[in-house]
Amino acid sequence: MDDLLAATASVEELRGAPRQVLVDALRDAVESARRRILSGEALDPSVGSVLEDATARVALAMRPSLRRVVNATGIIVHTNLGRSVLAASAARAAAEVASGYSTLEYDVDSGERGSRHTHVESLICRLTGAEAAFAVNNNAAAVMMTIAAFARGREAIVSRGQLVEIGGSFRVPDIMAESGASMVEVGTTNKTHLADYERAVSDKTGLMLKVHSSNYRVVGFTNEVSLAELVDLGRRTGVPVFEDQGSGVLFDLSPFGLIDEPTVGASVSQGADVVSCSGDKLLGGPQAGIVVGTAEAVARLKKHPMARALRLDKMTLAALEETLRICLDHGRALREIPTLRMLTAPREEMRARATRMLDRLVACASEGRVVGEVLDEVSRAGGGALPLVDIPTAVLVVTPSGTSAAGLCEALRLACAVPIVARIKDDRVLIDPRTLLDEAEEDYVVDSLVALLGGE
Ligand SMILES: *Cc1c(COP(=O)(O)O)cnc(C)c1O
Numbered sequence: 001m002d003d004l005l006a007a008t009a010s011v012e013e014l015r016g017a018p019r020q021v022l023v024d025a026l027r028d029a030v031e032s033a034r035r036r037i038l039s040g041e042a043l044d045p046s047v048g049s050v051l052e053d054a055t056a057r058v059a060l061a062m063r064p065s066l067r068r069v070v071n072a073t074g075i076i077v078h079t080n081l082g083r084s085v086l087a088a089s090a091a092r093a094a095a096e097v098a099s100g101y102s103t104l105e106y107d108v109d110s111g112e113r114g115s116r117h118t119h120v121e122s123l124i125c126r127l128t129g130a131e132a133a134f135a136v137n138n139n140a141a142a143v144m145m146t147i148a149a150f151a152r153g154r155e156a157i158v159s160r161g162q163l164v165e166i167g168g169s170f171r172v173p174d175i176m177a178e179s180g181a182s183m184v185e186v187g188t189t190n191k192t193h194l195a196d197y198e199r200a201v202s203d204k205t206g207l208m209l210k211v212h213s214s215n216y217r218v219v220g221f222t223n224e225v226s227l228a229e230l231v232d233l234g235r236r237t238g239v240p241v242f243e244d245q246g247s248g249v250l251f252d253l254s255p256f257g258l259i260d261e262p263t264v265g266a267s268v269s270q271g272a273d274v275v276s277c278s279g280d281k282l283l284g285g286p287q288a289g290i291v292v293g294t295a296e297a298v299a300r301l302k303k304h305p306m307a308r309a310l311r312l313d314k315m316t317l318a319a320l321e322e323t324l325r326i327c328l329d330h331g332r333a334l335r336e337i338p339t340l341r342m343l344t345a346p347r348e349e350m351r352a353r354a355t356r357m358l359d360r361l362v363a364c365a366s367e368g369r370v371v372g373e374v375l376d377e378v379s380r381a382g383g384g385a386l387p388l389v390d391i392p393t394a395v396l397v398v399t400p401s402g403t404s405a406a407g408l409c410e411a412l413r414l415a416c417a418v419p420i421v422a423r424i425k426d427d428r429v430l431i432d433p434r435t436l437l438d439e440a441e442e443d444y445v446v447d448s449l450v451a452l453l454g455g456e
Helices: 002-010 019-038 047-062 088-098 118-128 139-151 172-178 194-200 227-237 264-269 295-303 305-309 314-327 330-336 338-344 347-364 405-414 439-453
Strands: 132-136 155-159 182-186 205-211 241-246 274-278 289-293 370-379 391-400 423-425 428-431
Touching: 002 019, 002 047, 019 047, 088 314, 118 132, 118 264, 118 289, 118 314, 132 139, 132 295, 139 155, 139 172, 139 205, 139 241, 139 274, 139 289, 139 295, 139 305, 155 172, 155 194, 172 182, 182 194, 194 227, 205 227, 227 241, 241 264, 264 274, 264 289, 274 295, 289 295, 295 305, 314 330, 330 338, 347 370, 347 391, 347 439, 370 439, 391 405, 391 439, 405 423, 405 428, 405 439
Parallel strands: 155 182, 155 205, 205 241, 241 274
Antiparallel strands: 132 289, 274 289, 370 391, 391 428, 423 428
C-alpha cells in the first residue's frame, strides 16, 4: 500500500484526490486484482494496472451524484429528472444570493429585521388576485400545513372522488391523519353532491377540502361540486374552504392548445379561503408550495409552527421571485420559462428540429450503421399534470443495428459523459426534441448516437 501510495504522485488524476478516497480506491483495486487472480483469471498485476483501476474508482467516487442529464423523453415536467428547468434569469438569481449575503430577512430602508415572505407576496397577489400569499417547501407541505392550521383536532370534509394519491405515495387520507384532522368522506367515487357536504357539516367541522384533479380524471357518470358551490356553503356555515389546485397555472394556457386547466386566480376569484399549488409544475419555477388566500387565512398560516419548519431557503426564494416576475408578462413567460416554452411549442418546430438531427446523423454515421427517420408522436406534460393532454410532437426514431433499443438506451445513459435519457417504443429509440434545451443538446445527442452506433 505504501508503494502504491507513493506511486500515485506520478498520476495527474490522483494527485489532488482526498487521502481517504485515494486509500479506499487503492485498497479496492488491490482487492479486485487479488480476487481475479485467485479465480484463475490471467491479468497484469503490475503497479501500473492497479493504479489505472484506482484512477477509475477515484473518478467515480468524486463524481457528483446529483448531476446533469439530457432529457430526450419528451416528458416535460419529468419528476425523476427534476421537474421544471429554471429560466436562465431565475437560475442566475439563485446563484447570486447563494454566493453572497442578501436581504433575505433584512429591510434595507429601515435597517431592521424584515420578513422573507415579502420577496414573493406582492408578486403572487398581483398574479392571482389574492389578498395575501406566501410560499413553503412544496405543495404537499402547503396542503399539510393548511389542514393542520384549520382542522387539527377537528373534522375536514372531502369528497370520496378526491381521495387521491398525489405522488410519492403521499395520499390525501394520510395527509389528513398526519395533520391531525379527522377525515369526513362524503359522496362516492364518481358522484358527490352539495347535499352530501351539507349533511356532513357540523360544529366540529374545521375545513372543507377540494382537491383539483390535476393528475387524474374521473370520467363518465360523474358529478363534482364546484368550488363556487362549496364557497357558498362555507359562507353559510362559517367553514373555511381550501382548494389544492396542484399544477400552478397562473394564466390561461388554452389559447396554446392545452385544455383549459383552471388558473389559481380563478379559484381565488370564486372565493376560496385558501388555494395552494406547486411552484415547479406548470408554473415552471423552483420546487415550492404556493399558498394564497384571504388576508385572515394567510395570516393564520404564516403564524403556524409548521410554516417555520417548512419555510423556503434563500436560493429557492430568489428563483421563485424571478420566475413570478417573468410571469407578469405572459409573452415573456412563454419565451423564457422552459416548461411553458416546451408545453406550447408547435409540432412544426419539433419536426424541423428532429429533421436537423436526422440530417446530422446521416451525415456523420457510416453507411448502413444507423437507420433513422422523423415521425409524428406525442409529448407529455408529466409531473402528474394535464394527464389527458397529448402534445403533438415529432421525434427522431432510431433503429439500432447490432443492438436492441434497450441496449442502445442503456449505452446512452451509461457511456455518455452527460447521461441521455430516451424513450423506447416498438424496439426503437425515440428522441423527442421538445425536452432538449438547445441546439447544443441536440448535437450532443446525435454525436453520442454516432459514437455508440458507429461513425466513419
Ligand atoms: C402535485 C400535486 C401535489 C403535490 O405537490 P408537490 O409540489 O409535489 O409537493 C399536491 N396536490 C395536487 C393536486 C398535485 O397535483
